[in-house]
Amino acid sequence: MKILLLPGDGIGPEIMAEAEKLLAALDLPVTLDHALVGGAAYAATGYPLPAETLEKAKAADAILFGAVGDPRFDTVERHLRPEQAILGLRAELGLFANLRPARLFSGLEDSSALRPEVASAIDLLIVRELNGDVYFGEKGMRTTDSGEKQGYDIMAYSESEVRRIAHVAFKAAQGRRGRLCSVDKANVLETSQLWRDVVTDVARDYPDVTLSHMYVDNAAMQLVRNPGQFDVIVTGNLFGDILSDQASMCVGSIGLLASASLSAGTQGLYEPIHGSAPDIAGQGIANPLAMILSLAMLLRHSGGDEANAARIEAAVAQVLADGCRGADLGGTMGTAALGDAVVAALN
Known part of the structure; x- marks a missing residue:
């Protein structure tokens, strides 16, 4: 190799x-x-x-x-x-496809920002889409009609982009505990509504995996409230970037988290x-x-x-x-x- x-x-x-x-x-x-x-x-x-x-x-x-x-x-x-x-x-x-596992190593219970009994239950995998979203969307600076500067970054996902990352996440869940949580912001973002619709459709190919959906703000709260509830999380580029860093502090240090981009x-x-x-x-x-x-x-x-x-x-x-x-x-x-x-x- x-x-x-x-x-x-x-x-x-x-x-x-x-x-x-x-x-x-x-x-x-x-x-x-x-x-x-x-x-x-x-x-x-x-x-x-x-x-x-x-x-x-x-x-x-x-x-x-x-x-x-x-x-x-x-x-x-x-x-x-x-x-x-x-x-x-x-x-x-x-x-x-970015895979970011997070689990608490034995002996680090007191290093987590969470209570030891909460942190000890952490064993999850975040599957983050890596080639779309605002990081790769159209961006720039422009001047508005009122003459002030305005920065813009366009969030966008195609159906095929969501479908291929969803398959990666479902297969990962099959190899773990069979639970997949899809994180989005479908209540306010059209991009997230498409995301949720496509992930729900892909779920039909994986009857052995239990799918749930969660808004990203709630997911951030749940990661510190009850992280043990998560098995595999699939989400977009921006949300995945933020949630995986949050998960790193739940297990003690950002110096412990590896990742694979496939x-x-x-x-x-x-x-x-x-x-x-x-x-x-x-x-x-x-x-x-x-x-x-x-x-x-x-x-x-x-x-x-x-x-x-x-x-x-x-x-x-x-x-x-x-x-x-x-x-x-x-x-x-x-x-x-x-x-x-x-x-x-x-x-």
Whole structure:
């Protein structure tokens, strides 16, 4: 399997080094390549997603992605900002389905923002549509008739876009506990009404899955009130972005959540859901566990290697159960020390 490593910006290179350390310990038959992306690529080439990087990405079986975002480039034209690299990869590679699992690891009950008895029930999967919504809709600045500036971003989904993400979500629910909650805002948004209608129609193909619907504001409340009620959540790009970050704090830290962005085939891009964290970059204190868990998802979904994916996840669970903590969880272990602990648990 050919894996492209894109460390990116901020803490990206530091946590990527720990994923490479784990890959070396597993001694798998893989070929690794590296490329620039985000602010690092812009600084070197003038583009956040250079043609060479995109070419390597298209040729890879899977991509392991660190993070993008660099405050030095916050004032450049929007299409040249580091964050455009990940949007470009999603669009160019057809990565439309984002899987974001969230569960509370044993021993972290007191790290959650929720009461321990509430947090301990968290074991859910958010399936987020990744190629539509306001992030990819028409956008711009214009002047109104009264002469004031107005920004606009158009939210839109086609029936086929909703249908294909719904199938991914229903199949995921079939492999879990058989419950799917579709999150929208159909009471005020036409886009959400179409979403709800299509998901309801797709449900006919999955009689073994129980489908429910929930407005996004209620879903945000329920994630902190009773997160144990959720098995699989399917939602659009904007709502999924927000709810998955909320879920990360319910399980203790955003440094623990991995994600997979999948195409219609087996190619995928795997990344921690946190950002580049430039305020702690280079200090060796970033939590690498979300990156390591992203590697597990890569092996499972693009490599078909369930055994080693489960080994990595078990090693991370063991490390946390043993009390290993980074700064984000109130501990003192650094990035490299946490990576070493996972390798030791793996062996």
